Amino acid sequence: MSKAFLIDTTRCTACRGCQVACKEWKNLPPNATKQTGTHQNPPDLNPFNFKLVRFSEHLENDVVQWYFFPDQCRHCVAPPCMGSAADPDAIIQDEATGAVIFTEKTSAEDYAFIRESCPYDIPRQNPQTKQLVKCDMCIDRVRANMLPMCVKSCAMGAMNFGEREEMLQLAATRLAEVKKEFPKARLLDPDDVSVIFLVADDPAKYHEHAVAQAPGPLSRQQFLAKTLAPIAGLTRTLRS
Secondary structure, eight states, rough: OEEEEEEGGGOOOOHHHHHHHHHHHHHHOOOOOOOSSSSOOSSOBBBBSSEEEEEEEEEEETTTEEEEEEOOOOOOOOOOHHOOOTTTTTTTEEEEEEEEEEEGGGGGHHHHHEEEEEETTTOETTTTTTOOEOOOOOHHHHTTOOOHHHHHHHHOEEEEEHHHHHHHHHHHHHHHHHHTTTTTOOSSSTOOOEEEEEEESSGGGTTTTSSSOOOOOSSSHHHHHHHHHHHHHHHHHHHH
16 A cells, blocks of 8 residues: 655644754755745755755734744655656656655756646756755655654654555544644645645645645646646657
């Protein structure tokens, strides 16, 4: 059966343990950062940060409300990025886990085209190798019956990982509990992704790409990707 994450943002304290653990496990180099007026650091996902705890603050009734969002690839059930790749071996989906994997062959792909196909704005490009990169669900750990590193490092219990059906059941149970205190609580695109977020308020308060622009079995981005991918592939062939 496929795997899934449940990320309960109501339990996230923005300790960024997941962000650091991911970086360490993947042996990713440091980023040059600077203060930009927020505790969020680095400012955005990049080729050397596959996980980023986003900080968002809102002033409501003279009280500052903090919203934390541990952003990462959603490992879509039907990944639009796969349909946007000219080479079918560039982006693959692991049959056993559902993990969406970017291979070294993405270095020959149209980065802008693939990034635009993602309804969550996740893919980034390594400037040296030109390979497209993102979270791979810690597929090496999962195949060895270990938890993804971000889940393993979460001291608050905000991150859960397991069989998809079990995570959906856990999500429904937890949502019912959270709604008692936060009536606006909801699950984000649970039918379409394998990284399911539980939020207590309007998703837009967390991140502009918290939900897909057109969620559903076939999003607008996926439709365009599947429709235009053959044309893009032919164009690149003619240019080469």
